[in-house]
Amino acid sequence: MAAAMEHIREVENVALGRASKRDPWVVQSWLRCINEHRLDPTRACEAFILSETELRFHRQQSEELISIARSGLEGLYTQMAGQNYVLLLGDSAGVAVEFLGDPNFDHRLRKAGLYLGAEWSEPRAGTCAIGACIATGEALTIHQTDHFDVTHTPLSCTAAPIYDTRGEFAAVLDISLLSSPIAKASQNLALHMVAATVRRIELANLMAQTRHEWVLRFSRSPDFLDVDPEAGVSLDGSGRVIGMTHRGAQILARAAGVSWRRPELLIGQPLGRFFELGVDDLGELTRQRPTHDRTVVARDGNRLFAHAIEPQLRRTRRAPAPAPVARGALARLGAGDRQIAALQAKAAKLAPTALPILIQGETGTGKEFLARALHEASGRRGPFVAINCAAIPEALIEAELFGHAPGAFTGAAPGGRKGLVEEAAGGTLFLDEIGDMPLALQARLLRVLAEGEVTPIGALRPRRVDLRVISATHRDLPAQVRAGTLREDLYYRLSAATFVLPPLREREDFDWLTQRLLDGRARLSPSASASLRARDWLGNLRELGNALAVAVALCEGGVIERADLPPEPGQTPAFDGEAEALRAVLARCGGNVSEAARQMHVDRTTVHRRMRRLGVAAH
Structure with a gap:
């Protein structure tokens, strides 16, 4: 209580214009909270979680970015494994549209707002890493009592902005701890790793968006130029800038003597405005030359190593590939029904992917038949393994799913036993009536989906598994999420694609x-x-x-x-x-x-x- 009162007095002193030892962006955020957002430091800003409908809308708006960013997030989460960090991908409104965290801390994370669907905008949550990052456009750490609200002072949060290829603010990558060492400097490594991950996400996005144009990538060291460049710029056929990463925008802005915060002064400008270089010189910067020979000089005298990537050829003369046709079991789903025809076309496209699929429909509509049809059309060589989550006693379902090591419990098989997850390796695991899976096991299933690993009961090490998960239910899963009987993050992991079978x-x-x-x-x-x-x-x-x-x-x-x-x-x-x-x-x-x-x-x-x-x- 005394610490809370001391924190409130410090915020009030800043509001009165008194000096503070806090970082400038913290002080500026506190002032915005008081003067612009009309927040009261004596009133708690409890974590706010969006409804399922609102969250789905935000995720749909960010769907492409989530897809591109996911591998970067998972890579960072793996690097920080064992340190209890939580990763949030926030959209431009500050809503967490993707989440990676230890399921064992699920309740505490949700209560703290470090969870899928939490809103961390400044007007809603006060000073926080995501909100301050949106306001400033800079990578930063908001550590413990840097937070405006005493509810959030146990947290330490580090965030970096993600910009789209036009130089506009698109999202925030945040890495947070429920509790951390007192010293703010303890999060310097986290800040570096978040910034590096964001840089790679922006480069991946630039390459995906402008694969048919020239891309010029930069590094201060020739050793990292081809493997981990620092910045990128895309150019049209005449050599004008059409896209850039955030670091690329900073390089261009410095060269032209303008602010990177005004991307309209950069997009559309010829390459020669920024470098002693023209479009005809790009061929000299491809991998045909050694990296240490590929140097460019900016108009401000900055010397960089550069790598030019040629455009991929557009196949304009070739007729578009025909849409996949439903064959085999997919064709036997129906004939002459418009809903089923649309479902068959969608299934033919999604079957060969590794996306997890959720099948919804009333009892008896053929959910398992569709799951088997998707497996047959997937081309996966492994088996189709089905488990009815409602038919196996709760005491046995964990061992059935994950298997057990020798002697893991009384009555365990002497040689151990493979679980159904491992049995499905290389194939498809079908989880029927997923809405009936016990809450305690949902965390373990989430880890299988997120990390591609399974740990049998009593085993010391996880085992890698490559499988496709299809789940089915006749229940209202969003209602179960709201009721707390189904994990929200698991629901979104399972429903990358959804099929709804019509009633007879x-x-x-x-x-x-x-x-x-x-x-x-x-x-x-x-x-x-x-x-x-x-x-x-x-x-x-x-x-x-x-x-x-x-x-x-x-x-x-x-x-x-x-x-x-x-x-x-x-x-x-x-x-x-x-x-x-x-x-x-x-x-x-x-x-x-x-x-x-x-x-x-x-x-x-x-x-x-x-x-x-x-x-x-x-x-």
């Missing part, structure tokens, strides 16, 4: 489906076909398959009549009204089945079959 009652290819399920064993009479189409089919394809199997067994002469169909679930048992009507006819005929058949305009075998099915006796 909405499908336009009902007749095709019934014919496929009958497989030539029988045919439907018009009345039976009309009866089937009129049902609700709450059990979907599974219920339809069962109903047809019963009808095939009961029908005579290979023709399924309406009377051969089982009742709908929830109806009064066994067509009570039909049974009473049959008893009445038999009573009028004195129990004579042949006469009853004549009055009912059917043959005697049909009457006998209905009597058996409805439990009606002749007398």
